[in-house]
Amino acid sequence: AQSVTQLDSQVPVFEEAPVELRCNYSSSVSVYLFWYVQYPNQGLQLLLKYLSGSTLVKGINGFEAEFNKSQTSFHLRKPSVHISDTAEYFCAVSGSGNQFYFGTGTSLTVIP
Amino acid sequence: DAGVIQSPRHEVTEMGQEVTLRCKPISGHNSLFWYRQTMMRGLELLIYFNNNVPIDDSGMPEDRFSAKMPNASFSTLKIQPSEPRDSAVYFCASSLWVENSPLHFGNGTRLTVT
Numbered sequence: 702a703q704s705v706t707q708l709d710s711q712v713p714v715f716e717e718a719p720v721e722l723r724c725n726y727s728s729s730v731s732v733y734l735f736w737y738v739q740y741p742n743q744g745l746q747l748l749l750k751y752l753s754g755s756t757l758v759k760g761i762n763g764f765e766a767e768f769n770k771s772q773t774s775f776h777l778r779k780p781s782v783h784i785s786d787t788a789e790y791f792c793a794v795s796g797s798g799n800q801f802y803f804g805t806g807t808s809l810t811v812i813p
Numbered sequence: 814d815a816g817v818i819q820s821p822r823h824e825v826t827e828m829g830q831e832v833t834l835r836c837k838p839i840s841g842h843n844s845l846f847w848y849r850q851t852m853m854r855g856l857e858l859l860i861y862f863n864n865n866v867p868i869d870d871s872g873m874p875e876d877r878f879s880a881k882m883p884n885a886s887f888s889t890l891k892i893q894p895s896e897p898r899d900s901a902v903y904f905c906a907s908s909l910w911v912e913n914s915p916l917h918f919g920n921g922t923r924l925t926v927t
Contacts, residue, residue: 735916744817744918744919745904745916745918746918747916747917750913750915795912799863799908799910799911800869801846801858
């Protein structure tokens with residue numbers, strides 16, 4: 702069975718400060734990892750994905766994430782956040798059978 | 814690319830009425846997923862289809878919920894009769910049926926049952 706844990710439900714951060722949103726997963730098989738962003742009144746949009754290869758993955762809007770197999774983590778980072786980054790962020794894992802498992806989400810609030 | 818299209822965007826109905834939500838997946842995608850999002854329960858997978866065939870409907874809350882995919886470009890989620898606890902945002906997502914293919918979400922239907 703696969704599962705995803707997002708430890709931080711809410712993360713406030715000042716504008717232009719760095720941010721890290723944490724994601725841990727559990728799986729007994731190889732997985733594919735994703736981060737999605739949800740802006741108010743919109744659907745989830747793909748930020749980035751890890752399929753294989755380099756463990757550092759770059760996505761849209763200046764976000765990046767690092768896959769750490771030994772720690773079963775896939776944390777999302779941005780060196781300098783903007784007001785427009787205020788949104789809900791979801792980590793997800795998929796494996797065989799194209800089943801997706803989502804975390805409970807982290808609400809990022811950027812403070813001016 | 815038009816993306817996943819859902820209709821309506823908002824639906825307000827009275828308890829006991831039938832509600833039908835619609836979804837048009839991205840052309841060429843052969844997997845379709847219905848999710849429900851609430852504050853209390855987060856994102857819940859209700860059902861998903863592969864090549865128009867329902868693969869797993871274990872997330873459908875009860876018999877009042879039903880979903881169909883009559884062809885590759887259209888799916889419906891029906892609630893009959895609706896209840897206030899069904900109030901939520903319902904998302905449709907599509908993807909290719911390959912292991913590493915990401916989901917592409919529509920903008921959702923916000924359902925309010927009074």
